[in-house]
Amino acid sequence: xxxxxxxxxxxxxxxxxxxxxxxxxxxxxxxxxxxxxxxxxxxxxxxxxxxxxxxxxxxxxxxxxxxxxxxxxxxxxxxxxxxxxxxxxxxxxxxxxxxxxxxxxxxxxxxxxxxxxxxxxxxxxxxxxxxxxxxxxxxxxxxxxxxxxxxxxxxxxxxxxxxxxxxxxxxxxxxxxxxxxxxxxxxxxxxxxxxxxxxxxxxxxxxxxxxxxxxxxxxxxxxxxxxxxxxxxxxxxxxxxxxxxxxxxxxxxxxxxxxxxxxxxxxxxxxxxxxxxxxxxxxxxx
Amino acid sequence: xxxxxxxxxxxxxxxxxxxxxxxxxxxxxxxxxxxxxxxxxxxxxxxxxxxxxxxxxxxxxxxxxxxxxxxxxxxxxxxxxxxxxxxxxxxxxxxxxxxxxxxxxxxxxxxxxxxxxxxxxxxxxxxxxxxxxxxxxxxxxxxxxxxxxxxxxxxxxxxxxxxxxxxxxxxxxxxxxxxxxxxxxxxxxxxxxxxxxxxxxxxxxxxxxxxxxxxxxxxxxxxxxxxxxxxxxxxxxxxxxxxxxxxxxxxxxxxxxxxxxxxxxxxxxxxxxxxx
Ligand SMILES: Nc1ncnc2c1ncn2[C@@H]1O[C@H](COP(=O)(O)OP(=O)(O)OP(=O)(O)O)[C@@H](O)[C@H]1O
Ligand SMILES: [Mg+2]
Numbered sequence: 328x329x330x331x332x333x334x335x336x337x338x339x340x341x342x343x344x345x346x347x348x349x350x351x352x353x354x355x356x357x358x359x360x361x362x363x364x365x366x367x368x369x370x371x372x373x374x375x376x377x378x379x380x381x382x383x384x385x386x387x388x389x390x391x392x393x394x395x396x397x398x399x400x401x402x403x404x405x406x407x408x409x410x411x412x413x414x415x416x417x418x419x420x421x422x423x424x425x426x427x428x429x430x431x432x433x434x435x436x437x438x439x440x441x442x443x444x445x446x447x448x449x450x451x452x453x454x455x456x457x458x459x460x461x462x463x464x465x466x467x468x469x470x471x472x473x474x475x476x477x478x479x480x481x482x483x484x485x486x487x488x489x490x491x492x493x494x495x496x497x498x499x500x501x502x503x504x505x506x507x508x509x510x511x512x513x514x515x516x517x518x519x520x521x522x523x524x525x526x527x528x529x530x531x532x533x534x535x536x537x538x539x540x541x542x543x544x545x546x547x548x549x550x551x552x553x554x555x556x557x558x559x560x561x562x563x564x565x566x567x568x569x570x571x572x573x574x575x576x577x578x579x580x581x582x583x584x585x586x587x588x589x590x591x592x593x594x595x596x597x598x599x600x601x602x603x604x605x606x607x608x609x610x611x612x613x
Numbered sequence: 614x615x616x617x618x619x620x621x622x623x624x625x626x627x628x629x630x631x632x633x634x635x636x637x638x639x640x641x642x643x644x645x646x647x648x649x650x651x652x653x654x655x656x657x658x659x660x661x662x663x664x665x666x667x668x669x670x671x672x673x674x675x676x677x678x679x680x681x682x683x684x685x686x687x688x689x690x691x692x693x694x695x696x697x698x699x700x701x702x703x704x705x706x707x708x709x710x711x712x713x714x715x716x717x718x719x720x721x722x723x724x725x726x727x728x729x730x731x732x733x734x735x736x737x738x739x740x741x742x743x744x745x746x747x748x749x750x751x752x753x754x755x756x757x758x759x760x761x762x763x764x765x766x767x768x769x770x771x772x773x774x775x776x777x778x779x780x781x782x783x784x785x786x787x788x789x790x791x792x793x794x795x796x797x798x799x800x801x802x803x804x805x806x807x808x809x810x811x812x813x814x815x816x817x818x819x820x821x822x823x824x825x826x827x828x829x830x831x832x833x834x835x836x837x838x839x840x841x842x843x844x845x846x847x848x849x850x851x852x853x854x855x856x857x858x859x860x861x862x863x864x865x866x867x868x869x870x871x872x873x874x875x876x877x878x879x880x881x882x883x884x885x886x887x888x889x
Contacts, residue, residue, distance in 0.1 A: 409755050433761035441759045447752040451744075461760045464663075 355421040360385040360520065360552050361406065366415035368401060375401050376412070377576030383520075388546050388553045390563050390584070392598060393573035399556045400444055402573065403522050406554065407439050408432045419520075437465070440513035444524040444556075446505040448497040454486075454508055455493045461516040480511040485537050503530045510538065514545060521545065523555040527562055535559065539566050560602035564588060572598065651765070651843050652835075655773050658766035668767065672775035676737045680783060683732050688787040691724050692716060692794030700803045709805045713814035716795040721822040725787040727874055730780060730833035734866035738841035741772050742862035745845025746855035754846070769842045773835060780834030781827035788823070825881045832877050837866035 352362055361383035368376040375398040383389045393399050404410040405417060408424055416423050424435060440461075448457050458477045462468055481487045484507040489495075497505055506526065513521060523542065527535040539562045546553050557563050563570060564584050571581035572595055580590045588599060695716045703709045745768060748754050757764045792814075799805040844862040848854050 404755070407759055409758055429763070433763075436759055436761045439759065441756075443752050443756060445751060447756040449753055449756070450748070450751075464760055464762055 352416070352418045353421050353423070358385060359383065360420060361554075362418040363405075364416045364418075366402070366405065366417065367413045368398070368405070368410065369413055375576060376405075376415075378415070379573075379577050381571055381578050381581065383552060383554055384569055385552050386546070386550045387568035388542065388555060388566050390555045390557050390567035390570045391573055392557060392560070392563060392570060394598070397573045398576060399573055400524055403441070403524055403554065403556060406520075406522060407436055407441055437516075438519045439522060440516065440518035440520070441522040442506075442510050442513045442524060442526050444528075446497070446509035448505055448509055448512070450497055452496075453493070454481075454495050454497075454500070457497070457508055458511045458515055460512060465516065476515055477511075480515060484508075484511055484541060485534075486511070503534045506530065507534070507538065510541065517549060518551065520552045520554070523553065523557075525556050525558060527557070527559050535562060542566055558602075560599060648839055648843055651769065651846070652773070652839055654765045655770045655839075655842075658763055658770050659774065661766065665767070665771070668771040669775055672771045673779050675740070676733060676775055676779040677783060679740075680733050680736050681786070683736060684729060684783050684787055685790050687728055687732055688725070688790035689794040691728055691787075692720060692791030692796075693798040694794075695719060695724065695791075696795035696798040696803070700799055700805065709799070709803065710809035711813050711817075712799045712803075712805055713792075713795065713810035714817035716799075717792060717814045717818045718822060720788050720791045720795075721818060721826045722878075723826075723874075725784045725791060726780075726826045726830040726833060727870060729784045729787045729830060730837055730870040731867055733776070733780065733783065733834075734837040734841075734863055734870065737776070738837045738866045739859050739863050741838065741841035742845035742859045743855060745769075745842060746848035746858045747852075749846060749848045750851055750855060764846075769846065772842055773838045776834035776838035777831050778834070780830040784826055784830040785823070788826070821885050825885055828881060829874065829877050832873055833870045836869040836873055840865040840869055 352364065356362070359382040361381075363379060363381040363383075366376050366379040367374075379402065381402075391399055391402065401410060405412055406419075408427065412425060416425055418424075419435065419438070422435070424432065427435065449460065452460070455474070455477050456463075458480060459473045462473050462476065477493075478487070481492065486492055486504060486507055489504065492500075492504075497508070500508065506529070510523075510526060513523075521542075526542065527538050530538060542553060542555065543566050545551050555563075555567070557567075567584040569582065570584045570587040572579045572587065572590075572592075574594045579592055580587050580595055582590075587595065590596075696712055699712045699715045700709050703711055703715070745754075748768070754764045754768070757767055796810065800807050800810055841862040844858040844865065845855075848858045
């Protein structure tokens with residue numbers, strides 16, 4: 328569907344960004360792993376994404392903030408091809424994933440891990456089966472190898488001291504435990520790109536901190552590119568390298584966390600202040 | 614620009630009326646088309662790797678073992694009730710000894726496959742629609758895709774195949790228990806002679822009658838599970854929509870069983886002309 332072959336119709340829509348010739352987008356870029364251009368998505372009469380442009384930085388924690396119903400989850404689903412846009416392009420390491428057919432998309436999805444907003448654990452499978460699911464589907468590993476990796480993750484996510492957790496079913500877990508099991512399932516195959524849809528919403532402060540640290544450590548230890556949707560401004564500025572605000576179907580501001588915090592735009596100010604965040608937290612890495 | 618193109622261009626009154634009348638017909642064929650599409654995909658994925666035998670066995674267990682008590686109960690009473698009615702009718706001619714044959718035949722050709730399919734639609738079909746529907750709204754189906762698992766292959770194919778396999782088996786169970794019910798009523802309660810009950814049954818029913826019943830049952834299994842999977846898989850919205858989808862799955866499944874019963878019965882009639 329994209330009507331642009333090699334010669335470039337220059338994207339004049341985003342004055343904030345230094346213009347990039349379209350031809351460059353089809354080559355892997357050392358800095359930007361995912362580049363989204365002119366993304367449009369409608370659901371019936373509702374125009375959710377309106378020509379959205381966004382770059383995701385490789386190996387960094389990229390946070391997307393924005394009000395409820397602004398289309399953050401929809402945007403994230405486009406990154407994995409779970410939704411197809413009406414128009415626009417999404418380049419992952421230079422490959423436009425929008426026109427990909429199922430089989431190619433399936434291959435590409437191995438690069439990604441996704442933590443769903445409501446965990447999306449498989450009801451009919453217990454905790455171990457849920458976490459091990461990507462390994463069981465993709466490789467022929469022995470039971471012991473699988474269990475070793477599952478237990479390691481349970482430990483890292485503070486789930487190992489919950490009695491009998493391994494044999495529990497999702498319905499028997501608390502919301503926070505479910506989220507962490509979902510996180511474990513996304514992490515177990517060590518993806519290159521991790522998408523987190525509100526990983527800490529609904530967790531208590533201690534669990535929030537643990538998940539934040541988990542995201543930080545995964546990002547730093549494995550050099551994973553993280554895309555995190557968050558409502559939690561405190562953790563946004565604690566762990567975020569880059570922050571982008573989604574507003575009315577477009578990215579209103581994007582940049583290093585500290586810059587965005589101080590951006591003058593009214594929606595950003597409102598969002599930051601409504602979150603009760605008056606003082607920029609210390610120790611934000613530039 | 615969307616609105617402009619969707620406003621109908623004024624045409625002759627006849628065309629408008631025709632268009633309105635065509636709507637349900639278009640809807641019906643769209644509906645059939647969507648179902649065929651899902652069936653086709655489910656069949657294609659049956660032959661692609663990876664094969665997951667465990668999923669098929671789980672579904673066979675759900676349909677078979679799970680429905681066994683209700684099939685036994687309904688089967689027993691269907692057999693007993695048809696024996697009751699048949700004995701009453703045949704008594705008018707003093708021919709009660711044919712009760713075994715009559716009940717056996719109607720069980721084999723009609724009662725067992727249809728009742729089994731209706732019971733399994735109510736129990737397993739509704740279960741499938743609810744399960745797939747809640748998997749859809751809680752994004753479990755999306756989650757499957759993120760692990761590069763094809764959701765139709767993972768969810769729909771095993772359910773349809775298991776239904777096609779299990780329905781004939783459960784139908785035979787229904788036949789057996791139905792005959793026991795008929796025997797108990799006819800021989801023990803109504804005092805029909807045991808020897809002639811069995812003799813006429815064996816003489817007048819034929820393996821091909823059971824084969825026809827089994828073929829019908831397999832077709833019903835396909836249609837009821839397809840209806841259930843289609844409704845569940847395509848849920849949009851929340852818990853309420855899952856409930857609606859389940860209701861639609863049971864209605865569509867039952868209707869498809871009764872409608873197909875006519876057509877498959879007709880087709881089988883030409884392949885297996887009435888003998889003996
Ligand atoms: N599959 C869908 N069909 C129809 N409309 C949808 C669908 N998915 C999302 N929407 C609509 O798109 C809009 C954006 O939804 P989205 O889930 O992306 O919001 P969000 O920014 O993630 O909000 P929240 O912070 O509450 O999770 C909503 O108005 C929603 O109703
Ligand atoms: Mg969301």
